[in-house]
Amino acid sequence: MKRYAPFGIDLVLVIVFCAIGRRSHDEAVLAGLVKTVWPFALGLILGWLLAMFVARSTRFDAITVWPSGILIWAGTLVGGMTFRAISGQGVALSFVIVAATVLALFLLGWRAAIRALR
Template identity: 55%
Template sequence: MNKRLPVLAVDIVLVVVFCAIGRRSHDEANALAGLATTAWPFLGGLAAGWLANEALYRNKSLPASVVPAGVIIWLSTVVVGMILRVIGGQGTAFSFIIVATSVLAVFLLGWRAIYATVMKRSAAA
């Protein structure tokens, strides 16, 4: 099995969870359609990040690594996601940009850091 697919799946789930939390915190209706509307720009940014990482570091950077893969994927998810939100007529208030950047950093970099720590401890044992 391709080792990248589980990593991509974790990233997708975390981006969707981020969007679901945001929608829930604002009591927004239309659960599935609304979630799709909120998530597509960030999923597009995530795809751009994955493509950029593959183009720049094919076979040199594991997608589960924090640096450079995690940073590229996180920044692309935020930047491209915000651009796509503007194109799609969605809001990009400064406070939202700060929250999205912070939460996506915790999600997309955090799980990679935890994974790296677990793998190091497993290797040492």
């Protein structure tokens, strides 16, 4: 896999998560997508930085489920919810649960699939 492909895959999946959420609530998908994506995109970056920091003494492998995938997922979720709260966007418990589940499926799922195929 190319060096930046895993981050690109994660970012596309975060955008898809946000688009699905907007669509499921009958909100204009494209018109408000940036408003919905930016907190999770920043959380994704934080998750990546956390995963790279933890792996600083070893070789960082972005496509492993543990620890990279879990740290990236956790950073995306916690960071995304934190930035949503700071910006006055909703962080209802039901949304946190759905976001945690879908982001885990997306961000960990493709990594698990790669592992299973190897």
